[in-house]
Amino acid sequence: MNSFTEENYLKSIYMLSQQGKNITTNAIANYLNTKASSVTDMLKKLSAKKTIHYKKYQGVSLTKSGSETALKIIRKHRLWETFLVEKLNFKWDEVHDIAEQLEHIISPELTNRLEKFLDNPKFDPHGDPIPDKNGNISQQKNIAIADLNKNESGKIVGVKDSSASFLQYLENEHLVLGSKVKVLDKFDFDNSVLVNVNNKSKLTISNHVSSNLFVNKAVR
Amino acid sequence: MNSFTEENYLKSIYMLSQQGKNITTNAIANYLNTKASSVTDMLKKLSAKKTIHYKKYQGVSLTKSGSETALKIIRKHRLWETFLVEKLNFKWDEVHDIAEQLEHIISPELTNRLEKFLDNPKFDPHGDPIPDKNGNISQQKNIAIADLNKNESGKIVGVKDSSASFLQYLENEHLVLGSKVKVLDKFDFDNSVLVNVNNKSKLTISNHVSSNLFVNKAVR
DNA sequence: AAATATTTTTCGGCTTATCTAAAAATTATA
């Protein structure tokens, strides 16, 4: 049995590992808004429970068991987010904090019934894939924004050209890791694309930008 | 801000006060499956936070503030139970443990939207009244089962004739405090009544029994 | 490679909630 806190650490480690980086104590502390010393304490505990691989000073990774636990929590989080948006009419950017609480409710039967009630959704309102009851999560390949069709959307997962000025531009336009991008229109004459960022700002991006920004396509 | 634990104590005190008894340390310990010394510790804490009235050795009662908190938790508990039964098709006797978890989710907006989603129910699946957003809870007067009409149901809240043999009979038939009773049919010739107990057993009870057993009528 | 900077861990201490055992207060009984 894992405490809420343990669950949050496992989930954080999973999330950080998705971003490709190697997972350091500081990265976790930063992600969880806590102190490095607290993280070290917990890493020892999780290691003792065999949910993570941990060697002092060497960073961490999830074990099979830890990964399964993390996926269960993420499954619940994303199903509840879907519920909040689809059934209770919350906006997609209002649901995270509530789902952070709901993800810790323990009842596999509840989770499975909720999934069915929602019509077995494959993606949550942010476009993130929902793991199934066996922990399988659809890993769609990352494609360039340039390859999205009109009205398709995705979540930014990577950048190819990573010059400082390019990253600066992306930062300014909120085209950062995790942002949701929807293609509103595509223009033939210069291959530029009109996109909606995070359901908030609209902007036109050049072919250079759209070819170098990779997203996880959200398929419904 | 109250911890889960504090919320559980406040709810327990509210529940026990509903049963008329005066609320002792041991009663709370027994209700919460914990030790008297733990209860004393918490009573001091709650008293310091002015959610209960507490004098050493003299038992406790809720303050205005404590009562408001308790009612908010009970409101959430009963709304979630309704959700689980009405929307996710759980049986009414399967939902308690899950609702014990869900009742601690903090988001007034969520609670209010859930209420609306469920069509503003006034009673939960057990027949208990659901407090409204201002903490008002419908206190219907207790009536004898004999005075229920066909198809009405209620929850047992008290007994008039309390001879040992009568109580023994009630115990045997699960006609105990908190049981849900639904009147399936009423017979003129001897004023006996066919009832369904806890959605499980059916039995015919005499007029003597139905006149001495009081329920909280569940009005939908 | 030595010096310096950064990251990570250790150490001691704090808070919350729990428990057992013993002491104090209350209630019941003889």
Add this chain to the structure above:
DNA sequence: TATAATTTTTAGATAAGCCGAAAAATATTT
């Protein structure tokens, strides 16, 4: 009304999780 039984509180411990400061390890500069 003393004595006994019960209830409640106190005192001292424990475990989880968190923190700041100091020490240790690793990474970066010079």
